[in-house]
Amino acid sequence: MQWGQIKTLFILCFLILDIFLLHHFITYSTTNYEPTDNVPMEDNVRNNVNGLSNVPEESPTEEAMLSAERKEFTETEESEIANLPNQGSIIIDHHLIISEFDKPLAINVEEDTEALAENIWNFDQYQYFGKNEAANTYIFFQVIDRPIYFNSSGTLLIQVNEEGEVTHYVQTILEKTDDQTEPEEINSPMNALTGLYISDGFIHSGDEITAEVQLGYHNLLPLANGAQLLAPTWQFEVNDESHYYVNAIEGHSTSSDSETFIREMKTQIMDYFAEDSTAEIEITDKEWEEEDIELLLAQLLEIKVETNGVE
Incomplete structure (x- = not known):
């Protein structure tokens, strides 16, 4: 067999292989990959964040804002x-x-x-x-x-x-x-933790939740005087030193420190x-x-x- 015929045969073989791989990729992408919302993100948290025994599995599903004044x-x-x-x-x-x-x-x-x-x-x-x-x-x-x-x-x-x-x-x-609000649906503590890890970047791979996650109240903009409307808020203690607060209704978060x-x-x-x-x-x-x-x-x-x- 001449060298030109051998080269032509190799080119045809690689072309067929490329077509096969392209077909396989397109088929896998369109039929086997179905993006989901919470499940893969929550799994990501469970695989990378420690101390999840401090995140309650059962928690309130509704809570009212707290109207208070000095x-x-x-x-x-x-x-x-x-x-x-x-x-x-x-x-x-x-x-x-x-x-x-x-x-x-x-x-x-x-x-x-x-x-x-x-x-x-x-x-x-x-x-x-x-x-x-x-x-x-x-x-x-x-x-x-x-x-x-x-x-x-x-x-x-x-x-x-x-x-x-x-x-x-x-x-x-x-x-x-006297002016209290009606209860509203709130996020679960695991949902709040997922936001801290995935969206906000406050919590990183290898970090640990070092105290039981609690539901309390927090005001992102505390008022010096007068009435305050305090949102139900999940508190997370991370690595025995950092504290993060996630609004259980709206989902936005902040960090606070004692000093x-x-x-x-x-x-x-x-x-x-x-x-x-x-x-x-x-x-x-x-x-x-x-x-x-x-x-x-x-x-x-x-x-x-x-x-x-x-x-």
């Missing part, structure tokens, strides 16, 4: 606050309490939380969230049916000294309004004491002088900056 203390309530033991307080605009203990309390906040009840007004309305080490501050979120996450109008911040003794606290509180929250709270407090402030400030300890208040504000929610040994 509580303003009555004269009777302010009298109760002023009479709390072993402390002097500042009450700002009848809604924010700043208190300093005359003698630090030797209480382990994490292990003996209830020991604080007799020293803090309406303490039973708050749930422990965690500690920010940089500010030596324990964070509690108010609970109205469910916890309300990172809301400056419904929080309790308890500050301790280097010995772990309680020295100060900051407290605000919300109350329900930013504490800084914002301190900025808000300092603004009340600015020269141009019109805030109404009541001091329950009549013996406090201006320098006492200035020292209190300087020490309050002070965040230590890590320098890694460099001054």
Whole structure:
């Protein structure tokens, strides 16, 4: 057989092979590949995210928005606050309490939380969230049916000294309004987690859900005063450090961290004491002088900056 005939035979063989592969590809693409929505994405999450035992399989299917407003203390309530033991307080605009203990309390906040009840007004309305080490501050979120996450109008911040003794606290509180909404259909926690992993990119392959996923309330744009409409929200703790919040109705998400929250709270407090402030400030300890208040504000929610040994 001549070389030209051999080349022609090879070309015909490869041409037939190409036609076969093209036919196979077209057939597979049009008949065997059927894109689906949630199943493959959820499988992707299950294969790449750890700690899924903390994501409840059964959860509420409906939940209402929470309509709340900043509580303003009555004269009777302010009298109760002023009479709390072993402390002097500042009450700002009848809604924010700043208190300093005359003698630090030797209480382990994490292990003996209830020991604080007799020293803090309406303490039973708050749930422990965690500690920010940089500010030596324990964070509690108010609970109205469910916890309300990172809301400056419904929080309790308890500050301790280097010995772990309680020295100060900051407290605000919300109350329900009469104008409540009807329940709406909400996403499942697994659906919310899928959004965090697939769409938002907050969670990555190998990350771990390190606490039980909870349903609470969150406002993506917390208001400084007035009424608030708080959305049912899934909270995810990831790798023991990051917290993500997914609106259970609309699906959009955000992240929050305790240090930013504490800084914002301190900025808000300092603004009340600015020269141009019109805030109404009541001091329950009549013996406090201006320098006492200035020292209190300087020490309050002070965040230590890590320098890694460099001054």
